[in-house]
Amino acid sequence: MSKILVIGEISDGKLNSGTAKVVAAAAQIKGDITVALFGADVSAAAADAAKLDGVTKVLKIESAANANPLAAVYAPQIVELAAGYSHVLFPGTAFGKDTAPRVAARLGVQQVSDIMVAHSPTSFDRPTYAGNAIVTVEAPAAPAIVATVRLASFTAVGSSANAAIESASSSAALPSHTRFVKLEAQKSERPDLQAAARVVSGGRALGSSDAFKIIYSLADKMGAAVGASRAAVDSGYVPNDMQVGQTGKIIAPELYVAAGISGAIQHLAGIKDARTIVAINKDAEAPIFEVADFGLVADLFTAVPELEGKL
């Protein structure tokens, strides 16, 4: 039977919602699931991880050195911990993408990036070419399989379990070549983009950060998170953490509203798994209409406020 080590992610002291999706991927592989949490004090996150259905054990690896998620510092500890596990799974987030290859290389294994489906303990589907070609890969089982999980492909497991929480320590030698300086986090009262059931996104057509107000306003009316196209982020209308697409966040909300977004391949790669896509764009030829469930050719500056008013 597989023994699966899930590397949990902690955001702002809490368990990141992606961890429950990585556990869902682990459940698809089938096996005994342990969640490992690294940090200075991970007790709150550990309590949440212990509730995740299918998890049998939560390991806390707490130390001052682990206070910030530095790949170079976490990797040797994860490599040490990985002995005895058949799989080491990371979330397909900036944290997971940064750390997993460092672990895979130290273990001497090729990594499987962005698992969409686990057909067996060693066979997985993953996206290439911005999701336009899906490859089925077979990974050597030994010494271990290291992978990241494409969060948009999995539904979070429930939280009715009660797994054991244990503390573990590491004797791995830690490097001093990498030092955390600061994190400038965007504080928002809105739902988290990667976990939200509804998302409203704006594109280049907004034309300024001031004009983005109508997007925020519609999102607040709908209880939605706010996203943006690469063009809108590049133009400085909104911060980078709002980018949706191949190289930004890949999301799977119930409802996605794209306003003034033309629908470049790279953007579509981030929204393919949305249940329903609504597109509002002035240009009837915009590629976004090819994937939209509901398309409206209109000027967003009139249509978006009107939509808000009629909801």
Next chain:
Amino acid sequence: MKALVSVKRVVDYNVRVQVKSDGSGVITEGVKHSMNPFDEIAMEEAVRLKEKGKLTEIVAITIGGAKNEETLRSALAFGADRAIHIKEEGDVQPLTAARAFAAALKKEGAQVFFAGKQAIDDDANQTGQMVAALLDIAQATFASKVELDGGKAVVTREVDAGLETLEVDLPAVITTDLRLNEPRYLKLPDIMKAKKKPIETVTFADLGVEKGAALTISKTSAPPKRSKGIMVKTVDELVSALKSKGLV
């Protein structure tokens, strides 16, 4: 101070790739190829640092068949001083590439290894981190700002929560994200000049690297297609459509 910059030849980002009907891969024959866009950003950053006097030499490096020389010529036109072509016709997966790059980095004594954060063909996002792991040196991935100062680099990174800043000792691996810079447009005189710059050809064996175990790709398939939906004419129609589906 010397920098090594890896550049990969990929299907151009504007091409809508087609999966072969027999599931053996995607159609790459007769399709426009260019330098991986993230690697262009890596090249641009190295050149700007050299222009600022922070770097003295830029060496571009690639792995692949004969056609990859085009990609190296582009790198030389950007401003690389010379290039290394690791000749290999077969499939090279990230850990294998990383082993070769790590060996070259050591041999060259370069202080910075620049790479795009991912290649837009396999979308793996692994090679830079693996180079750093193999050499046990620092990594700063997804960079949106890079400052080199003596034996250190201060790098701002695009992470899910916002922007994170790290200070790393050199040598280090830096992988580049979209907003680090806007790569220059290559001018004809630079393209002409690049033709005279040296390209050294080496093999995996020369670098003492074995390819090792790989993932086996058993099948390539097209993603499920989203069916084209309905065009509504007014906001009222849109609202009633969303209401009827219970979405609002």
